[in-house]
Amino acid sequence: MTTMTARERVMKFLKGEKVDRPPIFSGMGNVIKPVLDKNNIVFSRVHRDSELMAKAAAGMYREFGYECAVVPFDLGVEAEALGAKMNYYDEVEGLLYPTVKEKSVVSVEDVKIPADLKNAGRIPIVIGAIKALRRELGDEVAIGTYVLGPFTLAGQVKELDQLFEESFLEPEKTAKLLETLSEFIIQVFKVYQEAGADYFTLREMGGTSDVMSPKSFKSLIKPHLIRIISEMPRPSILHICGDTNSIIGDMAECGADAVSVDQKNCITDTRQKLGQGAIILGNFDPIKILHKGNANDVGPAVLDALKGGASAVWPGCDLWPEVPSENMEALMKALKSV
Amino acid sequence: MKIVQIAGYLGSGKTTLIIALSRKVAEAGMKVAILVNDVGAVPVDGKVIEEYGLTVKDIGGGCICCQVAGTMIRTLETLAKGPKPEMIIIEPTGIAVPESIRQTVMMNAGKTGAVLGPTIVLFDTTRTDKLLTYDTLKRLVTTQIRDADIVALSKVDLSSADATDHAERAVRELNQTAKIIRLSTVTGEGLAVLADQMREVTVQA
Numbered sequence: 001m002t003t004m005t006a007r008e009r010v011m012k013f014l015k016g017e018k019v020d021r022p023p024i025f026s027g028m029g030n031v032i033k034p035v036l037d038k039n040n041i042v043f044s045r046v047h048r049d050s051e052l053m054a055k056a057a058a059g060m061y062r063e064f065g066y067e068c069a070v071v072p073f074d075l076g077v078e079a080e081a082l083g084a085k086m087n088y089y090d091e092v093e094g095l096l097y098p099t100v101k102e103k104s105v106v107s108v109e110d111v112k113i114p115a116d117l118k119n120a121g122r123i124p125i126v127i128g129a130i131k132a133l134r135r136e137l138g139d140e141v142a143i144g145t146y147v148l149g150p151f152t153l154a155g156q157v158k159e160l161d162q163l164f165e166e167s168f169l170e171p172e173k174t175a176k177l178l179e180t181l182s183e184f185i186i187q188v189f190k191v192y193q194e195a196g197a198d199y200f201t202l203r204e205m206g207g208t209s210d211v212m213s214p215k216s217f218k219s220l221i222k223p224h225l226i227r228i229i230s231e232m233p234r235p236s237i238l239h240i241c242g243d244t245n246s247i248i249g250d251m252a253e254c255g256a257d258a259v260s261v262d263q264k265n266c267i268t269d270t271r272q273k274l275g276q277g278a279i280i281l282g283n284f285d286p287i288k289i290l291h292k293g294n295a296n297d298v299g300p301a302v303l304d305a306l307k308g309g310a311s312a313v314w315p316g317c318d319l320w321p322e323v324p325s326e327n328m329e330a331l332m333k334a335l336k337s338v
Numbered sequence: 339m340k341i342v343q344i345a346g347y348l349g350s351g352k353t354t355l356i357i358a359l360s361r362k363v364a365e366a367g368m369k370v371a372i373l374v375n376d377v378g379a380v381p382v383d384g385k386v387i388e389e390y391g392l393t394v395k396d397i398g399g400g401c402i403c404c405q406v407a408g409t410m411i412r413t414l415e416t417l418a419k420g421p422k423p424e425m426i427i428i429e430p431t432g433i434a435v436p437e438s439i440r441q442t443v444m445m446n447a448g449k450t451g452a453v454l455g456p457t458i459v460l461f462d463t464t465r466t467d468k469l470l471t472y473d474t475l476k477r478l479v480t481t482q483i484r485d486a487d488i489v490a491l492s493k494v495d496l497s498s499a500d501a502t503d504h505a506e507r508a509v510r511e512l513n514q515t516a517k518i519i520r521l522s523t524v525t526g527e528g529l530a531v532l533a534d535q536m537r538e539v540t541v542q543a
Contacts, residue, residue, distance in 0.1 A: 095408070095409060095412060096409055097409070155433075159348075160348055160432065160433060161347075161348035161349050161432070164348075164472070164474045164475050165468070165472065165474075165475070167474045168472040168473055168474040168475065169472075209477070210435050210438075210478070210481065211433055211435075211477065211478045212474065212477065212478075213473055213474075213476070213477040215473065216473050216474050216477075220474070242435075287407050287408060287411070287442065287445065288445060291408060291411075292411070292445050292446065320407070320408030320411075321408070322408065322412065
């Protein structure tokens with residue numbers, strides 16, 4: 001087999017085609033301090049500047065050979081586009097991701113999908129970053145992007161306790177809200193595709209069995225995931241954090257090209273349930289292994305995920321920015337040896 | 339440095355309790371830091387912070403996963419190097435699973451010398467049936483109760499004796515070993531006992 005570019009490897013892999021080795025990549029936020037420091041990028045600024053965002057994302061490939069460039073890095077882009085006020089923690093010392101300070105929705109009538117979506121909130125920043133990445137990286141590296149799933153997004157724009165109670169007492173209201181948010185999510189994915197993104201991760205952390213019973217996941221959330229996945233660009237990945245062991249079958253039935261799980265998922269069982277043909281991504285603990293672990297332990301830990309049944313190794317969630325260089329290098333070395 | 343988590347579903351009274359408890363603990367001479375997921379929501383002004391020697395730090399909110407975990411670890415390390423509080427009270431988001439928070443905070447225990455105090459989970463006695471029967475709530479609330487070392491039955495001043503007994507029975511059914519304390523931040527019932535437990539009990543060194 002002739003040598004593949006990183007982009008070819010990722011794209012063929014996600015389409016289920018033969019590749020020389022599993023790609024080493026992620027579909028979630030992965031910007032780390034060695035890259036930020038080398039490029040003199042302040043963390044709180046990287047979320048609000050297309051060029052900085054692109055530079056940071058490209059830096060993971062340039063510095064470490066990580067076979068992707070993924071934007072954005074935080075989980076507030078969609079909520080902000082829908083009118084939520086954000087806290088960027090400019091005045092706080094240390095690394096804090098932007099979070100929602102003021103929610104914008106009480107009922108579905110409050111959800112207004114922006115007529116000019118490409119200019120709503122920070123969506124233009126992400127679009128700009130994707131375009132900058134495409135210019136800089138050309139056909140070399142796959143550009144990934146992600147959008148929150150409808151229930152997780154609902155929790156960002158509406159008070160959580162109201163959302164949980166309404167979903168039980170007036171499920172039809174919640175269903176309408178999730179339906180409208182699903183339409184918004186599809187549109188966001190499409191503008192990112194138009195900008196040049198290659199692969200697309202739908203992140204529905206709110207669906208975890210740590211928080212939501214499998215029965216509620218199936219009735220409340222799954223139908224909307226099915227719809228989004230049928231209309232969003234491909235290749236698509238469905239990611240849910242936390243305990244997904246009881247819902248992994250439902251996750252697969254949502255129809256994405258791949259599923260992504262975290263360290264709480266028993267990947268051996270998942271492989272057995274989904275079969276050899278399924279693309280399963282995961283599932284090392286990004287904090288315990290990559291951030292806090294010793295470099296010598298990183299390789300065995302990530303290889304364990306492959307041995308357990310992962311099709312390619314993904315972290316269980318975003319990379320915490322303070323991953324030491326040597327740990328990232330150890331990850332790359334181990335996974336290139338496969 | 340002892341780390342105590344005060345968890346519990348949204349609206350159970352965590353923030354109010356944390357302020358009351360941190361003052362009590364500080365009054366007993368301990369230096370206290372509070373980690374909250376939204377400093378803006380904490381009714382602690384500069385005067386109170388100065389008077390009681392409290393340190394209040396933001397750990398961000400929203401997602402319960404790695405973005406907050408990393409911030410928490412970093413903040414604990416910074417506190418261990420700098421102000422060196424004797425007690426750190428963590429208020430995670432109301433949909434956090436206490437065991438996940440415990441695992442996160444103890445990741446750096448060797449480096450910071452931190453020990454783990456009791457995990458206190460608040461359970462709102464005015465909403466027992468809602469919290470334990472609504473299909474979209476009960477899994478999380480049940481998990482939180484099961485992860486607790488201490489369950490504080492909150493808002494007992496607003497509940498009848500029967501309602502409080504009912505809440506206690508329901509909690510006991512879910513967790514046979516946790517200490518259960520009846521609490522009201524309005525009347526002060528249970529505060530002294532909780533503060534003592536926080537000071538005296540070490541769960542993991």
